[in-house]
Each structure stands twice: as C-alpha cells, then as structure tokens.
Amino acid sequence: MKKRDSPLTIPFSFAILLPISLLLPSSISSQPPEATPWPPQFHSILAINSSKGHLHVTDLWYDWPNGRNFNIIQHQLGKKVYDLEWDNGTSYYYTLDENQECTTRHFPVGILRPNWLDAAEYVGQAVIDGFRCNVWKKVDFITYYEDVATKRPVSWAFSTGTAAHVITFEVGKVLDDPNWQAPVYCFQKNRSMTQSTWSLMRQISSATLVI
Ligand SMILES: *[C@@H]1O[C@H](CO)[C@@H](O)[C@H](O)[C@H]1NC(C)=O
Numbered sequence: 318m319k320k321r322d323s324p325l326t327i328p329f330s331f332a333i334l335l336p337i338s339l340l341l342p343s344s345i346s347s348q349p350p351e352a353t354p355w356p357p358q359f360h361s362i363l364a365i366n367s368s369k370g371h372l373h374v375t376d377l378w379y380d381w382p383n384g385r386n387f388n389i390i391q392h393q394l395g396k397k398v399y400d401l402e403w404d405n406g407t408s409y410y411y412t413l414d415e416n417q418e419c420t421t422r423h424f425p426v427g428i429l430r431p432n433w434l435d436a437a438e439y440v441g442q443a444v445i446d447g448f449r450c451n452v453w454k455k456v457d458f459i460t461y462y463e464d465v466a467t468k469r470p471v472s473w474a475f476s477t478g479t480a481a482h483v484i485t486f487e488v489g490k491v492l493d494d495p496n497w498q499a500p501v502y503c504f505q506k507n508r509s510m511t512q513s514t515w516s517l518m519r520q521i522s523s524a525t526l527v528i
C-alpha cells in the first residue's frame with residue numbers, strides 16, 4: 318500500500334516546480350552580475366601602491382586545494398617580505414635576509430575562500446587601467462574590478478588607499494612545495510613586524526563570510 322504513494326508525489330512536485338522554473342529566466346536577467354570566484358590555484362603578479370604611496374610588487378600564489386596562500390612582496394628598492402598563510406589560521410611573515418625577521422600570527426579564520434566575493438555589492442561598471450570592468454564593493458573595505466570581457470580580476474582597492482593592479486594572472490600555476498617552508502627562525506624567535514595589508518584583507522573579508 319505504502320509503495321503506491323511515491324509515484325503520486327512525483328507529478329505533484331513537478332506541478333509545483335514547473336511554474337517556478339518558467340519564472341526564472343526573467344528574474345535572472347534582472348539580477349546584478351556576480352563576481353567570478355577565484356580559480357582554486359593561480360599565480361599573479363600584482364603592482365601595489367600603498368596608502369602612503371610606496372610601491373611594491375607582489376607575487377601571489379593562491380593555492381586553495383592545499384590550504385595555503387603566499388604573498389612574496391618586493392618593496393621598491395627595499396625589503397623582500399614573505400607572507401605565508403595556512404588555512405589552519407597560522408601565518409608566517411618573514412624576510413630571508415641576515416636580519417632573520419619573522420612574525421607568526423594565528424587567525425581565527427583560514428585563507429580567503431575562492432568565493433570570498435560572494436554577497437559583495439555590485440556597483441556598476443568603470444574603466445580602470447584601461448579595462449572596462451564590473452565593480453563590486455565588499456563591506457566598504459574593498460572595491461574589486463573584474464574585466465567585463467575576460468572576467469579576470471584587473472584591480473582591487475582598499476578603503477585605506479592601497480590599490481593592487483593585476484599584471485599577470487596565470488590560472489592553474491602552482492608554486493613547488495619546498496618554497497612553502499617557513500625558515501627555521503620562525504620557530505625559534507618572535508620578532509615583531511608590521512602587519513601586511515593582505516592579512517588585514519583576509520581578516521576582514523573572512524569575518525564577513527562568517528556572518
Ligand atoms: C601611488 O599613490 C599616490 C598617492 O595616491 C599617487 O600620488 C601616486 O601617483 C601613485 N603612484 C603610482 C605609480 O600609481
């Protein structure tokens with residue numbers, strides 16, 4: 318007797334779903350565009366102008382499947398700083414020179430999710446660095462520019478005034494494992510270094526994802 322019930326439920330649910338699916342195409346076209354999620358793995362060279370007008374070049378190695386993210390930051394005619402983040406919340410921020418500086422931090426959140434731009438607010442189109450972009454804002458902290466034609470990120474700017482410009486964007490490129498080892502002095506001392514904008518970005522954007 319019980320078995321006879323289930324075939325009946327199928328046409329019933331179709332009857333409900335059909336009108337909804339007929340409505341979908343029109344409601345989708347009126348939705349604002351959504352930012353393309355980050356590819357799970359990529360390498361990017363970023364030119365960054367800090368809020369103080371200092372320039373640096375960052376090698377960004379985003380590696381979501383392995384739970385790690387690396388920013389190798391070369392300041393103009395200055396220090397090279399390694400900002401290595403693990404998804405378990407630990408970050409190492411160090412130099413590889415004779416000063417042997419290293420700061421270890423523990424964040425309550427992991428690295429940026431590929432979909433960290435979900436729920437960002439679409440604010441329209443703009444031309445930046447010569448590319449026509451869709452633009453989103455996330456919690457008034459980051460403005461994110463994505464090329465309309467290729468859907469690649471072109472730039473993002475922090476409310477502090479720091480702006481990153483994407484110079485290369487190599488999808489699927491992964492940095493070899495030995496490079497992901499923080500130096501031994503990170504595990505011996507805890508000399509303090511100033512926090513990078515990137516760490517701040519991670520904290521703020523991840524915090525909002527939890528909400
Ligand atoms: C960097 O930012 C400063 C301050 O906003 C600006 O004066 C300067 O022209 C910028 N430099 C570059 C190379 O974009």
Ligand SMILES: *[C@@H]1O[C@H](CO)[C@@H](O)[C@H](O)[C@H]1NC(C)=O
Nearest residue numbers: 403404405406407408423499
């Ligand atoms: C997180 O992972 C890194 C790399 O494997 C490791 O060095 C660090 O100690 C870990 N942190 C915690 C809190 O387990």
Ligand SMILES: *[C@@H]1O[C@H](CO)[C@@H](O)[C@H](O)[C@H]1NC(C)=O
Nearest residue numbers: 419421504505506507508509
């Ligand atoms: C490391 O940090 C701890 C706690 O903040 C402090 O007590 C200790 O003196 C520091 N060690 C070094 C080598 O700076």
